[in-house]
Amino acid sequence: MAAALGRPSLDALPDSLLLEILSQLPLRERLRGARVCRRWRRLVQDKVLWRHVDLTPYEVLPPPPPMILWHLLRHHLRNNVRTLKVRGTLCSSRKQEFLSPALLQALGKQCPGLQRLCLVCADLRRLPYDFMPSSLMTLELSRCEIPGMWFRRATGPDSTSAPPQLKHLFVYEVPSFSDWHLLDVSSQTRLQTLTLCGTYRVTDAGLQRAAPHLEALEHLTLRQCILTDFATHFIGHYMKRLRTLEFSDAPSLTDAGLACLAPLKYLETLCLASCAKVSCDAIVTVGQALPQLRNLNLSGISFDDQAIRKIQANLPNCCFSAP
Numbered sequence: 001m002a003a004a005l006g007r008p009s010l011d012a013l014p015d016s017l018l019l020e021i022l023s024q025l026p027l028r029e030r031l032r033g034a035r036v037c038r039r040w041r042r043l044v045q046d047k048v049l050w051r052h053v054d055l056t057p058y059e060v061l062p063p064p065p066p067m068i069l070w071h072l073l074r075h076h077l078r079n080n081v082r083t084l085k086v087r088g089t090l091c092s093s094r095k096q097e098f099l100s101p102a103l104l105q106a107l108g109k110q111c112p113g114l115q116r117l118c119l120v121c122a123d124l125r126r127l128p129y130d131f132m133p134s135s136l137m138t139l140e141l142s143r144c145e146i147p148g149m150w151f152r153r154a155t156g157p158d159s160t161s162a163p164p165q166l167k168h169l170f171v172y173e174v175p176s177f178s179d180w181h182l183l184d185v186s187s188q189t190r191l192q193t194l195t196l197c198g199t200y201r202v203t204d205a206g207l208q209r210a211a212p213h214l215e216a217l218e219h220l221t222l223r224q225c226i227l228t229d230f231a232t233h234f235i236g237h238y239m240k241r242l243r244t245l246e247f248s249d250a251p252s253l254t255d256a257g258l259a260c261l262a263p264l265k266y267l268e269t270l271c272l273a274s275c276a277k278v279s280c281d282a283i284v285t286v287g288q289a290l291p292q293l294r295n296l297n298l299s300g301i302s303f304d305d306q307a308i309r310k311i312q313a314n315l316p317n318c319c320f321s322a323p
Contacts, residue, residue, distance in 0.1 A: 011039075019048055027055065047080040054085040056120050069103060078110050088122025088144065101131045108133035116168075119144055129163065136164035138193075142172040151184035168193040175199070179206025186213040195221040204230040211238040221246040229257025236260040243292075248273035248300075255282035262289040269293075274300030280307035287315040297321040 013021075022030055022043060034044040043049075053072070069086070077084075084107070086099055099119070104127060107114060114133050118140040125147045132139070166189040171177050178201040185191070187210075194217055196202055202225055211234035214220075218241055222231070227250055235245070242264050247253060253275045259282065261267070267290050272278060280303060287293055296318045298311075308322050 050080040083116040085118040104131040134162040138168040140170040228252040232257040232260040244269040246271035269295040271297035
């Protein structure tokens, strides 16, 4: 009937458009699409669909969750996957886990192109860092449980020959992430991006010890961390390649600490959201000392209209975000 009326059917769509449609489907429906016909089976196996896989939306998947990932690994991921997002404990009552040490090792051997791994609500006490795929460049941890000295390389017979050389580390709401974790990971890799959000166990002293190993950093985010002016001294002294810096929700930051950022001559973006103790004059002074500064975020700071006009007048090259 559709053909008789001149209406295009789904089969008339080109492969590129069908792949785009399949990429928007939930994982379960995408896999079921392989049963429709031979063409769809071929499309479901296309590597484009499996470059970026997000399994975090799924609370419970039949068959048992580990079998889902083993199935994907054998039939779809292998040389295709670049980004994998996985939720650790899928069901709090059943304590089902997606990842295991054996599965991590299999990912490392069979997915040489895997570059970004995002773990949500995962118990890392079960997943040694040495078992992480050596191809990883980006690791993202969100609401995970992390043991002490997790980033230190083991020397046992089961350890991998080459631990990942991370360039980008993102840590969100992992309260157990501490000064020692930061020191271990920074001393083993050449991080370019470091994001710490809600990691209150990272202190000024920890940043002081790690700073000499963070000279390659280009992007640093410190949000809701218990850090003071002392921390900005080491940021300004060691991290001179920084292009973006977010030092937000830091109630202890004052004008003295802000002045320590003046040596960051490559800094393009500075976020001081909710840093209530910094003054208008200090912001103008440090902004004028940063020749590349183009973006300034001061949201959450209660400046009056006169102070805002003064900042805008003295930093005319900046895009300015105010309350």
